[in-house]
Amino acid sequence: MNGEEIKLTLKKYNLQSWSKQKYIDPIPVGKASGIYFWDYEGNRYSDMSSQLVNLNLGYGNKEIEDAIKVQMEKFCFIGPSYGAESRAKLAKKIIDLMPDNMGKVFFTNAGAEANENAIKIARMYTGKFKIFSRYRSYHGSSFGSGNLTGEPRRFALEPGIPGFVKFFDPYVYREAIVFQSEEEAAKYYLTKLEEQIQYEGPQSIAAIVLETITGSNGVIIPPKGYLPGVRALCDQYNILMICDEVMTGWCRTGKMFGFEHFDVKPDIVTFAKGVTCGYIPLGGVAVSSKIAEYFDDHLLSCGLTYSGHPLACAAGVACVEYYEKHNIADQVSEMGKVLGEILEDLKEKHPCVGDARYIGLFSAVELVKDKATKEPIVPYGKDPDGIMGKILGKLKERSFMTYTHENMILIAPPLIITEKQLREEMVKLDEVLSVVDREFI
Numbered sequence: 001m002n003g004e005e006i007k008l009t010l011k012k013y014n015l016q017s018w019s020k021q022k023y024i025d026p027i028p029v030g031k032a033s034g035i036y037f038w039d040y041e042g043n044r045y046s047d048m049s050s051q052l053v054n055l056n057l058g059y060g061n062k063e064i065e066d067a068i069k070v071q072m073e074k075f076c077f078i079g080p081s082y083g084a085e086s087r088a089k090l091a092k093k094i095i096d097l098m099p100d101n102m103g104k105v106f107f108t109n110a111g112a113e114a115n116e117n118a119i120k121i122a123r124m125y126t127g128k129f130k131i132f133s134r135y136r137s138y139h140g141s142s143f144g145s146g147n148l149t150g151e152p153r154r155f156a157l158e159p160g161i162p163g164f165v166k167f168f169d170p171y172v173y174r175e176a177i178v179f180q181s182e183e184e185a186a187k188y189y190l191t192k193l194e195e196q197i198q199y200e201g202p203q204s205i206a207a208i209v210l211e212t213i214t215g216s217n218g219v220i221i222p223p224k225g226y227l228p229g230v231r232a233l234c235d236q237y238n239i240l241m242i243c244d245e246v247m248t249g250w251c252r253t254g255k256m257f258g259f260e261h262f263d264v265k266p267d268i269v270t271f272a273k274g275v276t277c278g279y280i281p282l283g284g285v286a287v288s289s290k291i292a293e294y295f296d297d298h299l300l301s302c303g304l305t306y307s308g309h310p311l312a313c314a315a316g317v318a319c320v321e322y323y324e325k326h327n328i329a330d331q332v333s334e335m336g337k338v339l340g341e342i343l344e345d346l347k348e349k350h351p352c353v354g355d356a357r358y359i360g361l362f363s364a365v366e367l368v369k370d371k372a373t374k375e376p377i378v379p380y381g382k383d384p385d386g387i388m389g390k391i392l393g394k395l396k397e398r399s400f401m402t403y404t405h406e407n408m409i410l411i412a413p414p415l416i417i418t419e420k421q422l423r424e425e426m427v428k429l430d431e432v433l434s435v436v437d438r439e440f441i
Helices: 003-013 061-072 085-097 109-126 145-146 152-157 181-202 227-239 259-261 289-297 310-324 327-351 387-397 417-437
Strands: 031-033 036-039 044-047 102-108 130-134 166-169 206-212 240-244 266-272 283-288 353-359 360-366 408-411
Touching: 036 327, 044 417, 061 310, 085 102, 085 283, 085 310, 102 289, 109 130, 109 145, 109 152, 109 206, 109 240, 109 266, 109 283, 109 289, 130 152, 130 181, 130 240, 145 152, 166 181, 181 227, 206 227, 227 240, 283 289, 310 327, 327 360, 327 417, 360 417, 387 408, 387 417
Parallel strands: 130 166, 130 206, 206 240, 240 266
Antiparallel strands: 031 036, 036 044, 102 283, 266 283, 353 360, 360 408
């Protein structure tokens, strides 16, 4: 098929996620390498979001590809109850990378399934049923993970499942109160969270689930003291702390896992995306030794045909080894400094940039109509004039490929990006922000 045939066939037979089908216009991709991909006409595009913040090591990583081929020559599939070397190796590698309180891994196919099973495990282990999560969170769109999600993508699932309780993010930029320090902000949000725990009844709350750093909803980085404070509340009220590391895991923030920046030990960690960089779908739930030991004598009522798929686990082993062998976390920290400097310059330069938040190679530019009032360029949960789509189109014209959510532009390139490549691409964003200044505010 040529590119046009692929596009027409997709439009006729394929339902594309999060889209009004009438308006989809997929780019047929012919090849890809590093941080770039090409269409069938030979036009090159720069992947500045690592697709869906999952392609951490870029396209064409030979070590991952070779590991998949070696596993294929042995066998492609064996059920979860059988022993597969790749499954055993990856489980051990993941637990070895986790804090010393962690014990075992349950493998899933993706992040949504990881969060689904984390909820089930928390409820089975504690005997309690309420699950706290935040309004600006995204944890997946299957029924359980979709109820866990706080932002508008949960609306299609409502009325929802009983027991899911939402609370507010520590979104300091948009808070009506002016705080004198990050610690003061953390104290405020923790006080409100504790009040809500008391009102809901801690005897019924199984877990508090948090994206360690809120992802698509704005790369909201918790203020100093916030995550340790949540950990303390969980300990005080006998509640499990679950960190969703689907986006922030696997070196994206400059550490192997995002929670390492905040000196906390979760009870449960969910992961996906960067564990295989999307070469084959894989996710998982890492649980503490105490939780793992509970299921020695109690039924773990979780199961998937493809749990710990041998090909996916082989890709995972190669991927994790690549992170370690090539010091990817250190490289991300270095490139993150460059990205941060560029973003601070853009924030200073452009009237449309209300805030720019970044950690490692994980960042968001928040667009506003007015810096003083902080009025977002589009209302929350709405974009009646398609403004963000038009802005995304301006980036696409310059082959800068990413995605937007609410009034945010996400910038999360593959972790292998060089400084030269990063600077080249951010010039394109600078150009588009100038257009936004002139035409959209």
